[in-house]
Amino acid sequence: xxxxxxxxxxxxxxxxxxxxxxxxxxxxxxxxxxxxxxxxxxxxxxxxxxxxxxxxxxxxxxxxxxxxxxxxxxxxxxxxxxxxxxxxxxxxxxxxxxxxxxxxxxxxxxxxxxxxxxxxxxxxxxxxxxxxxxxxxxxxxxxxxxxxxxxxxxxxxxxxxxxxxxxxxxxxxxxxxxxxxxxxxxxxxxxxxxxxxxxxxxxxxxxxxxxxxxxxxxxxxxxxxxxxxxxxxxxxxxxxxxxxxxxxxxxxxxxxxxxxxxxxxxxxxxxxxxxxxxxxxxxxxxxxxxxxxxxxxxxxxxxxxxxxxxxxxxxxxxxxxxxxxxxxxxxxxxxxxxxxxxxxxxxxxxxxxxxxxxxxxxxxxxxxxxxxxxxxxxxxxxxxxxxxxxxxxxxxxxxxxxxxxxxxxxxxxxxxxxxxxxxxxxxxxxxxxxxxxxxxxxxxxxxxxxxxxxxxxxxxxxxxxxxxxxxxxxxxxxxx
Numbered sequence: 001x002x003x004x005x006x007x008x009x010x011x012x013x014x015x016x017x018x019x020x021x022x023x024x025x026x027x028x029x030x031x032x033x034x035x036x037x038x039x040x041x042x043x044x045x046x047x048x049x050x051x052x053x054x055x056x057x058x059x060x061x062x063x064x065x066x067x068x069x070x071x072x073x074x075x076x077x078x079x080x081x082x083x084x085x086x087x088x089x090x091x092x093x094x095x096x097x098x099x100x101x102x103x104x105x106x107x108x109x110x111x112x113x114x115x116x117x118x119x120x121x122x123x124x125x126x127x128x129x130x131x132x133x134x135x136x137x138x139x140x141x142x143x144x145x146x147x148x149x150x151x152x153x154x155x156x157x158x159x160x161x162x163x164x165x166x167x168x169x170x171x172x173x174x175x176x177x178x179x180x181x182x183x184x185x186x187x188x189x190x191x192x193x194x195x196x197x198x199x200x201x202x203x204x205x206x207x208x209x210x211x212x213x214x215x216x217x218x219x220x221x222x223x224x225x226x227x228x229x230x231x232x233x234x235x236x237x238x239x240x241x242x243x244x245x246x247x248x249x250x251x252x253x254x255x256x257x258x259x260x261x262x263x264x265x266x267x268x269x270x271x272x273x274x275x276x277x278x279x280x281x282x283x284x285x286x287x288x289x290x291x292x293x294x295x296x297x298x299x300x301x302x303x304x305x306x307x308x309x310x311x312x313x314x315x316x317x318x319x320x321x322x323x324x325x326x327x328x329x330x331x332x333x334x335x336x337x338x339x340x341x342x343x344x345x346x347x348x349x350x351x352x353x354x355x356x357x358x359x360x361x362x363x364x365x366x367x368x369x370x371x372x373x374x375x376x377x378x379x380x381x382x383x384x385x386x387x388x389x390x391x392x393x394x395x396x397x398x399x400x401x402x403x404x405x406x407x408x409x410x411x412x413x414x415x416x417x418x419x420x421x422x423x424x425x426x427x428x429x430x431x432x433x434x435x436x437x438x439x440x441x442x443x444x445x446x447x448x449x450x451x452x453x454x455x456x457x458x459x460x461x462x463x464x465x466x467x468x469x470x471x472x473x474x475x476x477x478x479x480x
Contacts, residue, residue, distance in 0.1 A: 003025055006043070009477030012070070017079035025079065027068055027076040031059070031093075031150035033143060034230040040065035042080070044292070047086050076166060087142060094146035098178055104156060106178050109294050110171055110209045111186025111222075113343040114203065114288050117280070118186060119162045122292040125309040129301050130157035137317050138337070139215045140164035145174050145438060158299060165205045168196050168385040175212035182298050183209040183237070184220045184291045188227035194278050195374055198424045203227040213237035218298040220291050223248040226454045228400060240298065242290040250294040252286050253277075258316050258325070261353035269293065270302040279314050280320045281333065282350035284360045285344075319456040321350065324463040329441035331363075334459030336447045339372045340384045341443060353392050364396040365440050368431055368458070370449025371404035380407045387422065391457035401431045428458040435462055 002151030004022040007014050014022050035057035038044050044061035046054035046069055058069050058077040069080040070089050083089035089423045098104060103426060107125065109115050116138045118143045123134035133156050135148045140162035140404060161178045188203045196202045210219040210231050217237035222228040223244035242250040252265040261287050264277040278285055289310055296306045315322055320338035326332065331354065335347045355365045367390050375382050387408035390398045398421065400409040407422075412422035425431045439445060439462075447459035 003027060003079060003081065006070070006093060008072070010081060010083050010090060011080035012083040014072040015080050015082050016076065016082050017068075017072075021333065022079065025056055025269060027065060029065060029067070031147065031343065033147065034344060035061040035064070035066075038062075038064040038066040040067075042066045044069045045086060045090060045469060046071045046075070048072070056194055057309050065377070065420065075280045078093075080174075080415065081323065083286050084195070090143065090146040091173075093148040094177050097149050097152055098159070101152060101154070101156065104159055104163060105182065105299055106159045106180045107165050107182040108161050108178070108180035108209050108212075108298070109184040109186070110204075110206050111184075112189030113338075113340055114160045114186045114284065114344075115164065116337075117285060117315075117320050118184065118288040118291050119160050120183075120320075121280075121285075121288055121310070121313050122295055123160050124313040124316065125296045125301070125306055126299060128159045128305065128309045129153050129299075131279070132158040132159035132160065135162050138164075140174075142170070145177050149178055163209060165208075167200070167209070171205060171208040172212060175209065180209065180213060181217045182295050183213050183217065183219065183235075185222060185228045185231055185415075186287070186291060187222055187225045187342065189340050195376075197376075199227070201463060205229075207231045207234045210235035210429075218295075220294040220298070222291070224287070224361055232462070242294050243287065248290075250290050250297070252290055255283060255286055256377060257283060257353040259354065259356055259358045261350045267293065267307065269297060269303055271297060272322070274303060274307045276307055276310055278310065278311070281315075281323055281387065282346055283353070284341075284346035284350070285321075285413075298409070304338065319459070322459075324377075326465065329443075330439050331444040331464040332459060333446045334456060334463060335445065336370070336449045336453070336456035337451055339370070339448055339450045340375075340451075341372065342384065344369070344372060344386050347446060347448045348395065350387075350395055351395065351430070351444060354444045357442070363444050364440065366397045366399065366445035367395045367401045368401065368435070368445060369405060369448045370401045370414070370453035370455040373450040373452060375405070379388070379404065381409035384411035385412075388415040391417050393417040399431055399434060400412070401449070401455060402422045402426070405449070405453070409478045428454055431455075432458055432461060446471060 030039045031043045033045045037163040038061035044066040047187035069078045071080045076232045077336040109465040126132040163174045219235045223245040241248045251268040255265040322334040325334040384407040388411040409424040447455045
């Protein structure tokens with residue numbers, strides 16, 4: 001678009017450039033809200049955040065090649081479009097990009113867990129057939145969705161939009177920015193129950209995705225989740241059930257896991273059946289794969305090409321069941337980008353599946369677990385239950401990190417753990433010291449926590465160690 005078109009679409013006023021020059025200035029580079037990500041021909045959007053005012057970073061964006069800025073007040077470093085509200089400007093501009101691409105198929109994905117992994121799977125499958133745009137990492141908010149849309153180019157055929165919510169109306173708003181024709185409802189769990197108030201309230205918010213689908217759209221619903229299955233009554237789109245239930249149109253049977261926790265299953269679809277083996281770790285990826293298959297078939301892909309693409313998909317986003325084999329034979333599983341009770345249980349079961357080597361030799365398993373945030377009044381009960389589950393699954397060692405997560409250790413002890421099988425440590429440094437002293441060749445160690453608990457950095461540090469006697473003198477990277 002030209003800068004004049006940006007101004008017209010957003011209702012903004014030009015500053016630092018006249019109308020004729022704005023009509024000739026083409027914005028054809030990255031649209032960013034972080035000045036460090038600016039590039040040639042790009043548009044820098046100056047958001048005012050909790051800790052920084054983006055208007056102070058217009059000059060650095062210019063140095064990296066940005067040719068214009070969207071602001072809420074005039075700046076002198078770049079020609080700018082001054083709007084009343086940055087978020088409104090972002091959303092309006094992104095919707096205009098979508099509307100300019102009538103052949104673009106938008107697929108929305110939501111769920112309490114698994115959104116990013118499913119997004120990565122589906123993007124991998126669709127990209128084998130046609131140019132596809134999907135979020136980098138977990139850009140699923142009112143800012144992340146527009147930033148993903150801005151990566152659409154004239155030849156983009158599929159746009160995969162991950163849609164998150166922290167309250168009612170959030171997903172509905174995101175569907176006005178990138179209106180989906182296909183919607184994937186993965187599950188309704190306990191993530192953010194502290195903010196929503198109840199699992200029922202979460203279901204209402206998640207259903208906003210399928211409520212927004214058109215009559216010629218497709219709603220892909222998890223048949224194994226009763227709250228998701230009930231959403232069939234809330235959409236005017238065609239419903240496709242996926243799961244292990246007998247009435248699932250896209251179904252998985254005979255699920256098995258290899259020694260690395262990688263699932264294989266028999267896939268049944270309206271196009272026929274096929275054997276599927278995933279390179280991803282954990283049985284929970286079967287449900288993610290079924291949703292991706294249903295969406296791919298709804299986009300017109302054939303079963304054979306879809307299955308071939310699934311077989312080559314690997315973890316594309318960091319800290320989601322990210323497996324590293326250390327030189328000393330320790331296997332590190334870093335799944336600490338986020339956590340809720342459902343994803344915790346899935347990760348622990350994946351750890352158990354990895355407790356035997358290919359030759360059947362038993363391996364010692366470690367679960368290094370941190371807090372699950374935003375669980376509200378259920379926090380103590382849910383943490384306690386995870387500790388008890390670790391004992392029932394016969395996890396060799398449980399290391400609980402941080403005060404909020406302490407009930408995990410208590411639950412494990414009440415369930416029958418003794419000695420040093422389950423320990424609590426105050427922070428990641430203490431956990432690192434314990435692991436550095438006691439991890440041995442052949443061990444499998446899982447790191448799992450909510451993002452703000454920071455165990456993903458601990459997982460990275462342990463994965464980078466050369467052996468069990470590595471010291472604690474390394475530097476810890478921060479979240480920049």
